[in-house]
Amino acid sequence: MVIDQRPSGIDSEVLSQVGTRFSCLLDNERDIDAVLSGTSGSRSLRSVLSRLEAKQQALAFGHALPLPVVVRIREYGPELYAAVQGGGDSEDERKRKVDELFAD
Secondary structure, X not given: OOOOOOHXXXXXXXXXXXXXXXXOOXXXXXXXXXXXXXXXXXXXXXXXXXXXXXXXXXXXXXXXXXXXXXXXXXXXXXXXHHHHHOOOOOHHHHHHHHHHHOOO
C-alpha cells in the first residue's frame, strides 16, 4: 500500500507496481498524470478526478475492479459510534445494528 498527498513525488517505478488505486480530488496536473500513468481510459478518468467532492469521495480503479467507481466514505459521527458500541444493548441487538449499518 502506498499513500501520499502528492502522488507526483512517488517514484514512477513504485507507481507502476500499484495495481489498484484510490484517489481523492486532485487539482495538480503532475499529480493527476502520476495517478493515471499506465491506466487505460485515462482521459475520462482525468475528468472524473477533477470533479470529485473535496471530502468523502474517491475514485477507485485498477486490477481489483471491473470498472472504475466513485465511492463515498461514510461519516464517522456520534450516531455511528453509538450504534457500533451498542450502549447497553444485548449482543444480538448490537450485531443486528452493525449488520444494518454495513448492509449492501
